[in-house]
Every structure is written in structure tokens, then in C-alpha cells.
Amino acid sequence: MKSTILAFGALASGVAAFPTFLDDLQKSSGNEKRVLGVAPGFNAQAQYVSNTGAHAFVPPNFAAGDARGPCPGLNAMANHGYLPHNGVGSHLDFIQGTLDVFGMAADLSGFLTVLGATLDGDGLSWSIGGPEPSALSLGGLLGEPQGISGSHNKYESDASPTRGDLYQVGDDYKLQMSQWQDLYARGQANGDSYDLDVLTEFRSARWDQSLNNNPYFFNGPFTGVLVAPAAYEFIYRFMGNKSAENPEGLLNGDVLMSFFAMTKNADGSFTHTPGNERIPDNWYKRAIGDEYSIPFLTLDTVSAALKYPKFLSVGGNTGTVNSFVGVQPENITGGVYSAKTLTQGNNLACFSMQFVAQAAPDLIKGSGVISNVAGALSSLTGAVSTAISGLSCPQLTKIDQSQFAQFPGYSKMKPDGTY
Numbered sequence: 553m554k555s556t557i558l559a560f561g562a563l564a565s566g567v568a569a570f571p572t573f574l575d576d577l578q579k580s581s582g583n584e585k586r587v588l589g590v591a592p593g594f595n596a597q598a599q600y601v602s603n604t605g606a607h608a609f610v611p612p613n614f615a616a617g618d619a620r621g622p623c624p625g626l627n628a629m630a631n632h633g634y635l636p637h638n639g640v641g642s643h644l645d646f647i648q649g650t651l652d653v654f655g656m657a658a659d660l661s662g663f664l665t666v667l668g669a670t671l672d673g674d675g676l677s678w679s680i681g682g683p684e685p686s687a688l689s690l691g692g693l694l695g696e697p698q699g700i701s702g703s704h705n706k707y708e709s710d711a712s713p714t715r716g717d718l719y720q721v722g723d724d725y726k727l728q729m730s731q732w733q734d735l736y737a738r739g740q741a742n743g744d745s746y747d748l749d750v751l752t753e754f755r756s757a758r759w760d761q762s763l764n765n766n767p768y769f770f771n772g773p774f775t776g777v778l779v780a781p782a783a784y785e786f787i788y789r790f791m792g793n794k795s796a797e798n799p800e801g802l803l804n805g806d807v808l809m810s811f812f813a814m815t816k817n818a819d820g821s822f823t824h825t826p827g828n829e830r831i832p833d834n835w836y837k838r839a840i841g842d843e844y845s846i847p848f849l850t851l852d853t854v855s856a857a858l859k860y861p862k863f864l865s866v867g868g869n870t871g872t873v874n875s876f877v878g879v880q881p882e883n884i885t886g887g888v889y890s891a892k893t894l895t896q897g898n899n900l901a902c903f904s905m906q907f908v909a910q911a912a913p914d915l916i917k918g919s920g921v922i923s924n925v926a927g928a929l930s931s932l933t934g935a936v937s938t939a940i941s942g943l944s945c946p947q948l949t950k951i952d953q954s955q956f957a958q959f960p961g962y963s964k965m966k967p968d969g970t971y
């Protein structure tokens with residue numbers, strides 16, 4: 553662990569230190585062990601997550617400009633002082649915070665934070681909610697960073713667990729009560745347990761709701777194939793309470809409510825307080841050495857897709873409900889990936905992450921925020937190549953998005969992310 557802390561220091565000094573830092577951590581991320589199916593073990597002292605003292609719950613002050621958005625994990629971290637309370641953080645804040653609170657491996661958090669800063673931030677920092685004054689800056693800014701609430705189709709996806717589809721409900725970050733009630737009821741029917749099976753069934757139902765109700769439903773190669781499944785899998789993998797009896801975690805309704813800022817009323821209805829996501833009392837994170845990594849996320853995502861192959865369909869509705877047209881991965885990648893090879897090895901993560909790296913120049917220029925496009929791109933390319941370095945990915949050197957023009961959920965979006 554010592555070398556990890558040293559490497560964190562190196563990271564703080566600049567983006568260039570990034571790849572080395574990730575290499576170090578990847579070696580100690582415990583992936584090989586998990587892939588071999590070894591049980592994680594439990595150490596109460598090391599896994600207990602404090603929610604008192606310096607980490608006591610402090611609700612956001614929206615009037616004072618605090619940002620909270622679509623991600624309950626990040627909102628809870630900011631409410632408990634594991635991220636800056638205003639909701640704008642640097643790479644170091646996100647990597648350290650997600651490790652300390654949830655046990656997210658640095659290959660995954662490193663990739664996610666660089667992407668956040670590149671697509672939705674100022675290159676070095678980003679907001680977990682809407683637009684925020686820039687904290688740092690990569691060589692001057694041309695516009696205001698929009699944060700992850702304003703990142704539909706770049707980061708944020710349709711068919712999310714509790715958040716609505718942007719073009720259907722008008723925003724993509726507020727909790728929709730009907731979706732929450734559906735999720736809550738499913739785990740109650742499963743003996744007060746929210747496991748991956750419950751979440752996969754819920755996701756299938758949410759997919760069908762988007763398909764049947766959102767004429768602009770769009771499932772993108774990165775947002776739909778990697779971010780959307782992560783949003784479901786994170787619920788069990790990160791929110792579950794780990795213990796000696798349940799080292800992989802047990803997620804019950806009370807813990808779920810706490811992380812989703814919910815209270816239950818006497819009549820069985822719920823009250824939601826936006827932005828008030830809380831770390832429960834006496835709650836334990838993932839085992840040390842069992843951090844949740846990209847290969848781990850890939851395994852979970854592939855097993856969900858083997859159950860519901862529709863999850864891997866890149867494409868969307870064409871302007872009316874239930875009009876989904878799929879685009880073959882071959883057509884997007886010049887034949888490098890196919891529907892068949894996507895579920896093999898780490899190809900799913902390879903495809904998604906390489907796609908977003910290829911799409912990034914247009915996204916960065918389109919959003920018109922970062923003036924140093926080359927600098928932002930090189931940090932993103934570096935983070936992607938580090939994140940996929942151990943995954944034996946095929947080489948993807950260009951993408952073709954021309955067939956996406958038929959999907960209004962993709963083409964309707966203006967380059968700056970608004971519509």
C-alpha cells in the first residue's frame with residue numbers, strides 16, 4: 553500500500569505521471585485472484601467506512617452552489633467529505649475517494665475520472681452535477697464545463713436505473729419515483745436482497761421501457777455498452793454491505809434507501825431528498841485487495857449480456873417508439889469487432905473504451921470548453937491505453953459513426969451537449 557500512496561503524490565504533480573501510477577496500482581489490484589474465483593475475505597477494521605467526525609453527513613447547500621447529480625455514489629462521497637463538498641474534484645480526489653469509500657480499483661477510477669474531466673470538465677477537474685466554476689484548468693477555457701449531469705450520450709446514458717431518459721422526461725439526473733419503486737419492490741420480493749440477478753432483471757425491464765416509451769432511445773457503444781451496465785452492477789458491487797458472513801456483500805432495502813437518499817413513510821410511500829445520499833451507519837466496503845476493476849466489470853457485464861443479448865445492441869429507436877435498429881459492431885469498427893467476439897475475453901471493455909478514445913476529439917471540440925484539445929486528448933489516450941494495457945485488446949484505429957445519423961437520440965444532440 554505504501555507505493556500506492558507515493559504514486560498518488562506523483563499523480564498530483566501532473567497528468568503525465570498518470571500511466572506510471574496506474575501501472576503500479578494495477579499490479580496490486582487483485583484481479584488475477586478474483587478471476588480465479590478466490591473468496592475475498594473480510595477485515596472489519598480495514599473495511600469499515602467512517603460516517604462520523606470529519607466524515608459526518610453534511611447535506612449539499614444548493615443555494616451556495618454545491619453540485620450533486622446522477623451518480624448516487626459520488627453524491628454520497630461529497631456529502632461525507634470523501635470528495636470536495638462543492639462536488640468539483642480533481643483526479644486525485646476521485647481516485648482516492650472511490651478507493652477509500654467503495655473499493656474501486658484505480659484502473660477503473662483512473663479511466664472514469666480522466667474521461668469525466670475531458671468530456672465534462674476543464675481537463676483536470678470536473679463536477680458531479682451541473683455547470684460549476686472551473687477548479688483547475690488545462691491551459692485556459694473557451695466555455696463553461698457542464699459536469700456529468702450535462703453529459704448525455706457522452707457519459708450519461710438512456711435506460712438508467714432510477715434516472716429518466718433525457719429526451720423522454722426532460723432531464724437525465726433526477727430520480728424518477730416509479731423507477732425507484734420498481735427497483736425497491738424487486739429486492740423485497742427477493743427476500744430483502746438486491747443481488748446481480750435482481751438488478752439484471754430490472755435492467756431488462758428498464759430497457760424495454762425505454763424501447764417502448766422513448767422514441768429517441770439510443771444505446772451507444774460506450775454509454776450503452778459500458779456505462780449503463782456499470783450503473784446497475786455498481787449498485788450491488790459497491791453498495792452491498794460486506795461482512796464475514798457475506799464477504800461479497802449483502803444489499804438490503806435499508807442500505808439501498810440510504811444510498812439513494814430515500815426514506816420510507818408509514819403508508820409505504822417514499823420521500824426522496826435529492827442530493828442527500830448517505831453512507832449508512834456501520835457499513836463495510838469491499839475487501840482490501842478485492843477492488844472492483846475493469847476486468848471484473850467486464851465479467852459482470854458479459855454475464856448479464858449472455859442472459860440478455862439485447863444489452864449489447866448498439867443502435868436506437870428511429871423517431872417512433874419500438875422502432876429499434878441495431879448497428880453491427882463490424883460496421884462501426886471496420887470489422888475489428890463483431891457481435892460474436894464482443895462477449896469474448898475483455899473485448900467488451902476494449903471495444904467501448906477504444907470507441908470513446910476515438911470519438912473524443914469530436915466530443916472535446918464539439919463541447920467547446922477546453923482550448924488545449926491536444927493536451928486533453930493525450931491525457932485521455934494515455935488513460936485508455938493504460939487501462940487496457942493488460943486486456944489483450946485488438947487494435948482499433950478508426951471508427952465509423954455514419955450509421956448513427958438515423959437515430960434522432962444521437963443526431964438531435966447539438967455538439968455542445970444540449971438539444
Ligand code: HEM
Pocket residue numbers: 622623624625626646650654656661664665668700707708709710711712713714715779780783784786787790791
Ligand atoms: C469516478 C468514478 C465515477 C464516475 C465518473 C461516475 C459517473 C456516473 C455517471 C455519469 C452516471 C450516469 C450514468 C447513467 O446515465 O446511468 C452514474 C450513475 C451511477 N453511478 Fe456512478 N460514477 C462513478 C463512481 C461510482 C461509484 C463509486 C458508485 C458506487 C455506488 C457509483 C454508482 C452509480 C449508480 C448506482 C448509478 C446509477 C444511478 C441511477 O440511475 O439510479 N458510481 N455514475
Ligand SMILES: *[C@@H]1O[C@H](CO)[C@@H](O)[C@H](O)[C@H]1NC(C)=O
Pocket residue numbers: 793794795796797807832833834835836
Ligand atoms: C453490515 O453487516 C454487519 C455484519 O452482519 C452488521 O453488523 C451491520 O449492521 C451491517 N451494516 C448495515 C449498514 O446494514
Ligand SMILES: *[C@@H]1O[C@H](CO)[C@@H](O)[C@H](O)[C@H]1NC(C)=O
Pocket residue numbers: 880882883
Ligand atoms: C455493414 O456490414 C455488413 C457486413 O458485416 C456489410 O454487408 C454492409 O455493407 C455494411 N454496411 C455499411 C453501411 O458499412
